[in-house]
Amino acid sequence: MSSDRPARVKRSKIEIKPHFLPVEERGLNFNEVNLGYINEQEVIDEAERCLSCKKPRCEMACPTGFSVPKMLLAIKEGDMQKAADVVNDYFCTPSSQNRICPAFCQDACVVGRRGDAINILNVKRYLSDNYVKPASFYERQPLTHKRIAVIGSGPGGLTAAHELARLGHDVTIFERSTLGGMLAVGIPEYRLKNSLLHAEIKDLEKLDIKFELGESFGKDYTHKDLFEQGYSAVVIAIGAHKPKFMNIPGSELKGSIHAIEYLRHVAQGKDVDIGKRAIVIGGGDVAIDAVRVSRRMGVESEIVYRRSLEEMPATKEEIHATIEEKIPINFLTNPVEIIGDGEKVTHVKLVKMELGEPDESGRRRPSPIEGSEYIMEVNTVIHAISQEPDVDDVRNDFELTRWNTFTTKDEDSFETSVAGVFAVGDTVSGPKTAVEAISHAKKAVIEIDNYLNSQVPVESDIATNM
Ligand SMILES: Cc1cc2nc3c(=O)[nH]c(=O)nc-3n(C[C@H](O)[C@H](O)[C@H](O)COP(=O)(O)OP(=O)(O)OC[C@H]3O[C@@H](n4cnc5c(N)ncnc54)[C@H](O)[C@@H]3O)c2cc1C
Numbered sequence: 001m002s003s004d005r006p007a008r009v010k011r012s013k014i015e016i017k018p019h020f021l022p023v024e025e026r027g028l029n030f031n032e033v034n035l036g037y038i039n040e041q042e043v044i045d046e047a048e049r050c051l052s053c054k055k056p057r058c059e060m061a062c063p064t065g066f067s068v069p070k071m072l073l074a075i076k077e078g079d080m081q082k083a084a085d086v087v088n089d090y091f092c093t094p095s096s097q098n099r100i101c102p103a104f105c106q107d108a109c110v111v112g113r114r115g116d117a118i119n120i121l122n123v124k125r126y127l128s129d130n131y132v133k134p135a136s137f138y139e140r141q142p143l144t145h146k147r148i149a150v151i152g153s154g155p156g157g158l159t160a161a162h163e164l165a166r167l168g169h170d171v172t173i174f175e176r177s178t179l180g181g182m183l184a185v186g187i188p189e190y191r192l193k194n195s196l197l198h199a200e201i202k203d204l205e206k207l208d209i210k211f212e213l214g215e216s217f218g219k220d221y222t223h224k225d226l227f228e229q230g231y232s233a234v235v236i237a238i239g240a241h242k243p244k245f246m247n248i249p250g251s252e253l254k255g256s257i258h259a260i261e262y263l264r265h266v267a268q269g270k271d272v273d274i275g276k277r278a279i280v281i282g283g284g285d286v287a288i289d290a291v292r293v294s295r296r297m298g299v300e301s302e303i304v305y306r307r308s309l310e311e312m313p314a315t316k317e318e319i320h321a322t323i324e325e326k327i328p329i330n331f332l333t334n335p336v337e338i339i340g341d342g343e344k345v346t347h348v349k350l351v352k353m354e355l356g357e358p359d360e361s362g363r364r365r366p367s368p369i370e371g372s373e374y375i376m377e378v379n380t381v382i383h384a385i386s387q388e389p390d391v392d393d394v395r396n397d398f399e400l401t402r403w404n405t406f407t408t409k410d411e412d413s414f415e416t417s418v419a420g421v422f423a424v425g426d427t428v429s430g431p432k433t434a435v436e437a438i439s440h441a442k443k444a445v446i447e448i449d450n451y452l453n454s455q456v457p458v459e460s461d462i463a464t465n466m
Pocket of ligand 1: 100101102151152153154155156157174175176177178179180181182183186187215216217218237238239240241260263285286289390424425426427431432433434435437
């Protein structure tokens with residue numbers, strides 16, 4: 001019996017697994033753990049599993065709206081270069097981003113409902129690692145001679161700089177510390193090599209993006225100084241770098257430190273002796289990074305998290321790797337006091353927790369079990385509960401929310417309370433993810449470009465354009 005319907009292709013429900021450094025080879029080194037796909041056939045086979053949904057949930061789930069279907073279709077059609085161009089044109093540091101993205105697209109993938117979702121991230125990573133960027137990555141529209149100051153060089157600042165430079169604007173990035181933002185000083189080397197990130201940032205110089213390092217916005221210069229120097233707009237992308245500590249007795253003791261400070265010091269190669277034993281408080285990716293880094297530094301460390309595995313906010317892969325590396329995670333446990341010898345930490349008092357009804361976050365609320373307290377000997381307590389934007393030096397110049405994030409004109413706008421000054425990334429949203437900062441930047445650039453076009457040219461602009 002003949003039929004007009006196309007024959008049903010039987011697709012595997014199981015993903016082609018990317019390669020990982022074997023656990024026994026991890027030990028006390030910072031070698032990359034996820035090695036991705038290592039040959040093209042793996043990538044093609046994985047892309048073939050895509051159902052080409054009419055309503056691509058993967059694309060809708062990505063905060064930037066990255067066109068996953070376009071990339072996968074090009075692979076299915078056998079055009080790897082075209083697929084790579086889709087990725088490499090879209091992200092300003094694609095190989096870095098494709099190592100650390102939480103891949104909301106994969107969580108939404110329909111194939112994942114009855115098997116493994118398409119491993120979109122590792123497909124993207126293979127393309128960005130193995131194919132050069134297209135000419136369009138470097139192409140700039142006719143120069144506008146408008147100068148834009150971008151403050152901060154994390155994913156938000158870099159994306160804004162790249163997109164603004166492509167529109168023909170003259171962009172300078174101002175960075176007070178290390179280029180790359182949290183990707184350089186937070187995310188450890190075994191997840192993202194700094195050399196790779198820095199090579200990708202260096203490449204942006206081909207679009208005439210300039211870098212000014214060492215001075216701090218708010219302290220050493222203000223937005224008013226920048227306007228006086230001839231900048232037409234300012235983009236603030238300073239992230240969320242101020243540690244938030246758990247408010248328990250003993251938090252002020254020497255040896256009670258914050259994860260982002262610890263990770264920054266390790267990343268910058270500073271001397272970081274935290275003793276023999278440490279606990280890390282928290283259940284997010286920052287806690288996981290801190291515990292895995294401290295283990296690699298030879299410290300006997302473990303996580304304490306007040307809820308259960310089910311509620312843990314860290315990404316599944318990171319939790320899996322932590323368990324695989326045999327790092328203890330003490331679920332349903334919370335510190336109540338940090339104990340010291342009058343100067344530095346010697347012990348921590350912990351209490352066991354139980355879960356009740358869901359709280360405002362939708363997760364079951366933990367509460368202490370009376371009489372379950374116990375004491376653990378430690379040299380260091382690493383707080384990884386949260387961080388917030390470091391806005392102390394700009395507090396008088398801008399309107400801020402009670403979470404110390406910048407307010408914007410309205411929900412769809414990135415313009416701050418000061419005309420011509422825009423804010424993107426963690427400094428607006430609070431600590432989130434790189435892809436969300438990238439999404440902000442891409443949207444803000446459209447608003448900034450409109451803002452610049454709406455400005456009446458001043459005489460000096462007219463003179464420059466003649
Ligand atoms: C340990 C850790 C692990 C993480 N892991 C992941 C992950 O795996 N995947 C993921 O997507 N996200 C991850 N995140 C979150 C992600 O790094 C951030 O969401 C993202 O970097 C935010 O980008 P941003 O551009 O807003 O700010 P940032 O990347 O924080 O960059 C801000 C930059 O501004 C600079 N700056 C700050 N203040 C000033 C000033 N006054 N003057 C001049 N410069 C200034 C800083 O030095 C920094 O370079 C992680 C975060 C941490 C802390």
